[in-house]
Amino acid sequence: MNGPIIRVFSVVLLLFGVLMYFTTRWTVIERDGLRDNPLNKRALLEEQRVHRGAIIAADGSTLARSTRRRDATYSRRYPQDGRFAQTVGYAFLSPGNAGLERQYNGELLGRDAGLDRALRRLQGREERGSDLRTSLDPVAQQVAIDALNGRAGAVVALDPRSGRVKVAASLLDYDPNVLRERKGQEQLNSAKGSPLLNRTTAGLYPPGSTMKVVTAIAALDSGRFTPGSVIDGSSGIDISGVPLSNAGGTDYGRIDLTTALTRSVNTVWAQVGEQVGKRTMERYMKRLGFYEKAEVDLPAAERLTSGTYCRKDGDLQLVPATDDCVDIGRAAIGQDVLLATPLQMAMVAATVANGGRLMRPVIATRAIDAEGRTTLENQPEEMSTVMKPSAARDLTAMMTRVVQEGSGTAAALLGIEVAGKTGTAERDVSRNITQPWFIAFAPADSPRIAIAVTIERTIGGFGGTDAAPIAKAVMESLLR
Amino acid sequence: MSARNRELFALIPATLLVMAGFGAVFIQQRDVVADASLTYGIVFLGLCLAAHLVIRVRLPDADPYLFPIVAVLASIGLVVIYRVDDELAREQAQWFVVGLGMFTATLIALRDYRSLERYRYLIAAGSLLLLLLPRLPGIGAQANGAYLGIDAGPLTFQPAEFAKIGIIVFLASYLRDTRQLLVARSFAGIPLPKLKHLGPLLVVWGLAMMMLVVIRDLGSSLMFFGGFLAMLYVATNRVAFPVAGFGLFALGAWFFANTVGHVQSRIDAWRDPFDRVLYDSDGGSFQIAQSLFAQADGGVWGRGFGEGLLQVGGLPFLPAAQTDLIYAVIVNEAGLVGACGVLLVYLLLVQRGMRIAVLARDGFSKLLAAGLTTVVALQVFVIVGGVTKVIPLTGVTLPFVSYGGSSIVANFVIVALLLLVSDRARREARP
Numbered sequence: 001m002n003g004p005i006i007r008v009f010s011v012v013l014l015l016f017g018v019l020m021y022f023t024t025r026w027t028v029i030e031r032d033g034l035r036d037n038p039l040n041k042r043a044l045l046e047e048q049r050v051h052r053g054a055i056i057a058a059d060g061s062t063l064a065r066s067t068r069r070r071d072a073t074y075s076r077r078y079p080q081d082g083r084f085a086q087t088v089g090y091a092f093l094s095p096g097n098a099g100l101e102r103q104y105n106g107e108l109l110g111r112d113a114g115l116d117r118a119l120r121r122l123q124g125r126e127e128r129g130s131d132l133r134t135s136l137d138p139v140a141q142q143v144a145i146d147a148l149n150g151r152a153g154a155v156v157a158l159d160p161r162s163g164r165v166k167v168a169a170s171l172l173d174y175d176p177n178v179l180r181e182r183k184g185q186e187q188l189n190s191a192k193g194s195p196l197l198n199r200t201t202a203g204l205y206p207p208g209s210t211m212k213v214v215t216a217i218a219a220l221d222s223g224r225f226t227p228g229s230v231i232d233g234s235s236g237i238d239i240s241g242v243p244l245s246n247a248g249g250t251d252y253g254r255i256d257l258t259t260a261l262t263r264s265v266n267t268v269w270a271q272v273g274e275q276v277g278k279r280t281m282e283r284y285m286k287r288l289g290f291y292e293k294a295e296v297d298l299p300a301a302e303r304l305t306s307g308t309y310c311r312k313d314g315d316l317q318l319v320p321a322t323d324d325c326v327d328i329g330r331a332a333i334g335q336d337v338l339l340a341t342p343l344q345m346a347m348v349a350a351t352v353a354n355g356g357r358l359m360r361p362v363i364a365t366r367a368i369d370a371e372g373r374t375t376l377e378n379q380p381e382e383m384s385t386v387m388k389p390s391a392a393r394d395l396t397a398m399m400t401r402v403v404q405e406g407s408g409t410a411a412a413l414l415g416i417e418v419a420g421k422t423g424t425a426e427r428d429v430s431r432n433i434t435q436p437w438f439i440a441f442a443p444a445d446s447p448r449i450a451i452a453v454t455i456e457r458t459i460g461g462f463g464g465t466d467a468a469p470i471a472k473a474v475m476e477s478l479l480r
Numbered sequence: 481m482s483a484r485n486r487e488l489f490a491l492i493p494a495t496l497l498v499m500a501g502f503g504a505v506f507i508q509q510r511d512v513v514a515d516a517s518l519t520y521g522i523v524f525l526g527l528c529l530a531a532h533l534v535i536r537v538r539l540p541d542a543d544p545y546l547f548p549i550v551a552v553l554a555s556i557g558l559v560v561i562y563r564v565d566d567e568l569a570r571e572q573a574q575w576f577v578v579g580l581g582m583f584t585a586t587l588i589a590l591r592d593y594r595s596l597e598r599y600r601y602l603i604a605a606g607s608l609l610l611l612l613l614p615r616l617p618g619i620g621a622q623a624n625g626a627y628l629g630i631d632a633g634p635l636t637f638q639p640a641e642f643a644k645i646g647i648i649v650f651l652a653s654y655l656r657d658t659r660q661l662l663v664a665r666s667f668a669g670i671p672l673p674k675l676k677h678l679g680p681l682l683v684v685w686g687l688a689m690m691m692l693v694v695i696r697d698l699g700s701s702l703m704f705f706g707g708f709l710a711m712l713y714v715a716t717n718r719v720a721f722p723v724a725g726f727g728l729f730a731l732g733a734w735f736f737a738n739t740v741g742h743v744q745s746r747i748d749a750w751r752d753p754f755d756r757v758l759y760d761s762d763g764g765s766f767q768i769a770q771s772l773f774a775q776a777d778g779g780v781w782g783r784g785f786g787e788g789l790l791q792v793g794g795l796p797f798l799p800a801a802q803t804d805l806i807y808a809v810i811v812n813e814a815g816l817v818g819a820c821g822v823l824l825v826y827l828l829l830v831q832r833g834m835r836i837a838v839l840a841r842d843g844f845s846k847l848l849a850a851g852l853t854t855v856v857a858l859q860v861f862v863i864v865g866g867v868t869k870v871i872p873l874t875g876v877t878l879p880f881v882s883y884g885g886s887s888i889v890a891n892f893v894i895v896a897l898l899l900l901v902s903d904r905a906r907r908e909a910r911p
Contacts, residue, residue: 001843001846001850002838003717004714005714005834005837005838008713008834008850009830009831011710012827012834012854012861015857015865016823016826018870019860019861019864019865019870020820022865022868023775023811023816023864023868025868026772026811026869027775027780027815031776031779034772034773034776037754037773039754039759040773042773
C-alpha cells in the first residue's frame, strides 16, 4: 500500500502547489488590477487610519480636523459648519474628497513626507499628516454670508499684493458634517439650488458692466485711449449692426471715458470694445486669466473657464474672442456671449489694485508637518503682467469716481477711498430678473483688498444697490 | 538524540513564534512590548511541555516532529486570532487547552487504537447522526446558508469536525476487510467488484451527495469524499476507483449546483466575484472579492502583523476574518512569503502523516493514518482554495489556525491518533 500512499502525497503536493500559485497570482501577478478595481476601497479606507492634518484659517481657528474613533480610524469634523463649505470641501470615505481637502489630500495625509513617514511607521508612531494653513478669514467670510442673506450668490475677496484669498463665500451652502451619513448625502444630492456647487470658481455668469473694467484695461494699456478720450454716448448706437441702448435709454452725448465709467454708459464702452478690436480684447482677457480654468488651488473639477461662449451644435462652448459668433462690442460691456466666474472678476479688480500685476490667487499658504517643518509653501507669485502701472493708476482714478459719485456710492467707506465698478446683468428681461455685480478694491491709494460680489437673481436689483453694500460690509470687516 | 528529545527541542521555535507574534501585535496596538507576550509564550511552552511529557511516557517511539508542527500551527492561529480580536483569542486559548486535554485523554484512553475496529458500525452510525444533527429542529444552526453547526444552549459546535474522524475510522476498517474483494474481478484492467462489496462505497457517495443537499456545504462534501477516494485508492491501488468516484462526485455536484440555490449562488460568486449585482447581494461575492483585495494589498512581504485592514468604522471588511478568511488575513499581513511558509508547515504535517502511514505495518493502521492525513490536507485545500478562488468558498476551518473549538479539539484527536499509529509502527520496526 506504500506506493499509493506516496502517490496520494504527490497529489497533495500538487494541490498545495496550486494554492501557492493562486496566492502568488493575487499577491503578485494580478496585484495591480485588484488594487485598481473600482470595488476595492482599501486605499481610501487606508486613508481613514491616518491622522489627517487640520485645515486652519488665517486667524488660527480650525476649519477641519480629525477625531479618533475607537477602532483607530479617524473621521473628519468641520467645527465651523458650512462657513467654508465648498472651499474647504470635505473628506469622507463616502462620498470622497472635495475642495481643499481634495486638492491637498497628499499633504493632509502626510504623503509628501516620504522617508519620514516610513520612519514613523517603523517606530510604530501614529501616522499624521501636515496641517494646512490658509489665508481664509472666518470673520469676513461670515459677514459675506450674512450679507448675501440666503440668496444664491458669491463673494470673493483677496489681497491683490499676494493673491491670498480671504473670503470665498458661495451660497447656497451646506454643512459638510452631514455628509458623514448616507442620509445627509442623499438629501444634499437632491437639494434644490445646488448647494454643493462652488459658485466662486464654478459659477459662470454674465458679468454685466463690471466687464467694462476689462475693456478699460485693454483701452488704456494698449495706448488707443486715455481717460480723457471723448466718445459719443448717445443711446441707440449700432453695435454689430444692432442698436444698443443705455440703461434707461439715457443719451449722454459726447463724454470722456472717466465719465462713461462713472455713469456706466453702455454705448461708449461697446464702441471702445469694437475699436480696440477682438484680438486686443482677447490678449488682455488672457493676461487676466480668462480662457483658462479659474486660477486657484482647488481641484480642476471645481473650476470653470471664463471667456466668450457661443451656442454650437446645441451646447454652449468656449470660443476665442475672434470667433464670428462673438459680438465684441456687447462682450465688452459684459453682455451677450461673455461669461465669467466671481473669482475671475475679483482677479480683474486685483490686477488694477496691484498696479497691473496679477498675483496668482491661492487659498493655502503652507503645510506644516507634525514636527513643525514646512512641507509646502505657496509663496506669492506673479501670474502675469497685465498692464503698465501708469494705466493702472489712471483706471484706479476712474474707478474711484464710480464710488465717489457714480453708480457705486453704496460701497463708500468712511475715511477709506474705494475704487469699484457696478454691474447689472439681465437674466430675464420679461420678468425683470437681474444679476447684480460689484467689483472693488480698497484703500484706493494702497490697496489691501480686492473683491467681487454677485447675487444670482434679484427682481429688478442693481449692482449699485444690491451688490455694492455687500462689498462694503466685507471690505470693512477685512480692513478693520 | 532520542525521538522525544528532538520533539522537546522542536517545541522551542513554536514558543519563540508565539512570543514574537504577540510581541509584534502588541507593538502595533499599544506601542509597547508588553511582558504579556513573554508570559503567553511561557504559558504556551508549559502547556506543550505537559503534552510532551504525556507523549514521552505513553508513546516513547512516536514521530518526534508531528506535535511540534501542530504547536507551530496553533501558535500562528493564536497570534492571528489575537490580532483580529483579543477576546476571541482568549477563547481560542481555552479551546487550545481543551484540545490538549482531549489529545492526552486520547493517548491515555486508547491503549490500543485497533480496538476501534470492533466498534466500526457503531462509529459509522454515530458519525452519520453527528452529520445530521445540524438539520434537527431546535438545535441546528444555519450559517451562510450551510448547516454545519449545532446550537445547544451555551454550547455550539460543529459535529462534522468529529464525524470526519469516525467516518475515516470506519472506512479504514471496512476497506481493510474488503480491499481484496473490491479488485477480485476486473475487466481490461478496470476492477468490477460485486455489488455486495461496492454497496457500502456507494452509500458513502450517497452520503457525500446528501451532505451537499442536507448540509449544503460543497467544501466539507469535497473534503469527505476526497478523503474517501484517497483511502479507496490506497486500499486497492487501482486508479480507476478514484477516477470513477471523482466523476460521480462531479456529476452529483453539477446536478446540485444547478438545483440547490445556495450551492448555485456560491458558484456564481466564485465565477465572477466582481459582478456588481453579486457583490452587493446578501451572501454574494463580497467576501471572496474582499479576500482577493486583502491578498493583493499584502503583496510579497505583507503589511506586517497588526497592520492589515480588517474593519472600518465597525463594518467588517473581511467578514469571518478569524475563521473562513483567516488565510486572507495571513496573506495580507505576512504576505506571499508568510502564507507560503504556513502552507509549507502544513505540507510538513502531511509529510509526517504520510510517513506514518508508510511505516505502519498493518492495513488498518496504514489506511487510518493515510485517511486522517488526507482529510487534514484536503481541509486545508478546501478553505485555502476557497479563499484564493481556486474553488468556490465554503465554510470549513483552517486546521489548528482558524478560530473554532470543535475544529481544534477534533484536529488534536486526529494528531493523537496519528501519534498512536506512529508509536506502534516505529516500535514494531525497531530491531
